[in-house]
Amino acid sequence: MDLEIDLLGPLRVRADGRDVPLGGDHPKAILARLATTPGEPVPTHELIASVWTDPPPAVVSTLRAHVSRMRLNGLRDAIVGERGGYLLDASVDDVDLLRCRRAVTQAPTDDAARLRTLIAATAELARTPLPGLEHHPHVERLQREVTDERAFLEEELGDLALRLGDVGLATAVLSDTTTRHPLRERPVRTLATALARAGRTSDAVAVIDALRDRLQEHGGIRLSSRLDELRAAVIRFDPAVVSPLAAPAPAVRRVGIAIPLTRFVGRSVDLARLARLAHTDRLVTLVGPAGVGKTRLAVEAARRSGVDREQYMVDLADIAEPDGVIGAIATVVRAPEASVDAIVRRLHGAGALLLLDNADLVIGALSVVIDAVLTDPDGARVVVTSREALRAPGERTVVIRPLAGDHADEAWQLFEQRAVDARGGRPFAEDEQLPARALCDSLDGLPLAIELATARLDVLGIEEVRAGLGAVPGLPGRHSSLQSAIEWTVALLDSADRAGLHAVARFAGPFTVEAVAGIMRMRPAEADSLVDRLVSRSLVAADRTATGRRRFRVLEAMKEALTPQDDPELASAWHEAHRGWFSDLAYRAAPTLRAFEGRDTAAILDGFQADLDLAHAHNLAAGDRLGAVRLAGGLAHHRYLRGRLAEGRRWIDEALALAGESDAGADALANIELANLAYQLGDAPAAFTAIADALRLAIAADDASVQMVALSRAGYGRSLFGDVQTGAGLLAQAATLHERAAPWAVSEYRMSHGQVLRSEGRLDDALRELTEAHRVAASIGYTWMVTSASYVVVKTLIDARRPRDAVAVGRTAVLTARADEDAAGALAVLHALAAAAAAVERHEEGAMLLGAVDELGLRYDYSTMTAEGEDAARLRALVSAGLRADEFTRAVTAGRRMDWDAVVAIIDRLPGVRPAVSMSGG
Known part of the structure; x- marks a missing residue:
């Protein structure tokens, strides 16, 4: 008979794929006891003692009757009567608890594999065995055994995770363990170490001190000397404790x-x-x-x-x-x-x-x-x-349940901490404890309701808050407590703050004080004060970006409550101001994307993504051509850097297609950005058309920078596609604008001129010009052009038969491009590096790099072959020439399985000397 028996959680028995009805608690307890030792006979007296605390006079007959009914219900061949007892004809594999135990005992010794086994086992053992059957003696024992097993395995899991450097897993698991087993020392020891290695030294000390307090309360037990020593080591930042044993995990x-x-x-x-x-x-x-x-x-x-x-x-x-x-x-x-x-x-x-x-x-x-x-x-x-x-x-x-019932203490911890924050660090006095706990209990353990209630304790007393919330016995339902908290908190605002709350709730995503000031036409200090007041009332949530900038958002539950009350006319006017402000922001931000503040600007635009999308949609709906062009053109380089080439192109196409007011300068910028996006997407004809339009519009706007870039890019493209003479002529025209153009445009001209010189075979001149392009771009922080110049340098060094120098320059360029989040630039350089590898007789590694370029390029819809045409094909041919067809295919396939770390490891193994060029001359 094919049996499946679940002892973890409610008892479930399946025989030959069908559920077996067991009836009441006694037959369930009997079968569960037999299932804990399958294949082994259990004497009648032992089985009775396991199931009945106080056996009735005819207990043997009762036992036989239960077994008989279970046999009739589908277990005829599974329960075997033995002399003086019973046996369940099953194996360890048929019982979930026993399978779990065996998996642990037979777990591999490899740390990573054992970690996976322990994670699965502790998750299984988190289910209480046979709930509702605790009144049977063997079930009560089994539940204690499983609880202890789970704790022991979690302690081992925490130790192992810590050894592997996964302090997040160790901290999460052991925080739970110490909550369920407050007097065990081992999980506290490992948890404190994990917290210290995560940089949370104050929390590590607090965990040890909390155990000391619990032990003191539990019979005056002293903390072990081992934990005393650990506490001292954490406080003095002992490297043996706070430094990770394993290699630190890479930054996420x-x-x-x-x-x-x-x-x-x-x-x-x-x-x-x-x-x-x-x-x-x-x-x-x-x-x-x-x-x-x-x-x-x-x-x-x-x-x-x-x-x-x-x-x-x-x-x-x-x-x-x-x-x-x-x-x-x-x-x-x-x-x-x-x-x-x-x-x-x-x-x-x-x-x-x-x-x-x-x-x-x-x-x-x-x-x-x-x-x-x-x-x-x-x-x-x-x-x-x-x-x-x-x-x-x-x-x-x-x-995720409210912090109620068994977790009511956590609701109180949250309530108390937020209240102390609101009260300027002042804890509750003794006579405030009972009313504060009553207020906390009335909020049904909903964190948002707790945040809203405690936020008013800065100026109101506990009873005043209770009265305002209607916190009286019989409050109907959790939703009512939250809705009551929201409505009461909003009602306490004055008209200006209430209007401000409605306004910020219209943002599609996170917002900043600057956005509030710009859209609502307020002074920055006024906007800052408004937002701070809303944050202090927990009506607006605040956090901080990785760059340290504060940003704010209105929680979804708050928006739901506010939206029905919003004034349509005020909302319409706000959205008009919203799209105007964001269009202006994007247009003003465009030059900074090519400067040292580019990364900070990109982070700002990232945070505003939802509202930029909204502004673009509203520009199109309103037929605002000028706003749409300024927004799409201003964002285009950001879209390129983020790998959103197709979207960037679509936005510009949609904006330029609108009828209405135009500005030659804005249109020129949009077209020069369109040219780059179309070229990178493999649409050279559209790129050349956009360049021509950009040049015409830049002349009309007297924008020397865009004129220079348009001529330079046209010359670069012509030379790359074989028309070197035309390319040289275009670069000569661009050179006449040198004195009036901005540095970013000069760096593009220098890079393009270097490519033309390379196409003419003047390699030393090309390297000097490319080095100057690199210098100018680096001096202003134009990271994309730094990478672009390096890319052409690598190709030029290969042409000059200096592949080792090409490897050295290329490695630096790949790492720099990745740090700048320029995926396309990194992949372009990597493609050239593959050819450099072949030139130093490392054809197999070169083929692997090509495979990585092909596979990683799929993530960004970027293909060097598409963008660079015959030039890229020639570099690829250098790699394949040194391998048989099957060898080349095998190496490319292996490269497709590599991530960026593996790619860098391959580059590091290539022969490469310190570059004789080092971007400072030939």
């Missing part, structure tokens, strides 16, 4: 996941579960009511995770139409176009987390993207927050 690239400005409180059990699931499940949905803290928990879990190389967070709350889902995700993950295929390609092999927040209203459209991502075995893992599950294949649902 995060987009959209900001740094919270308030301390995270509680949720240790949920954090531990999410930390485990990060290793075992690729689709996890956090489900819970509004205001329960799903987003904050997901962000905290992401920031503590040690399994991702990249993390992307997409807020879907303001996606009005399902079609907008794909575009929103594509924008955040830097996919080259708004399509499901592009998103999948971008995330392939990236080791990424895709965090999709507020998915409630777009579940249908979202499921298409998630299904495609998960179908790719090397795609991202996905975490979703929603008020309902996706019901997708392979989904693991985690229900």
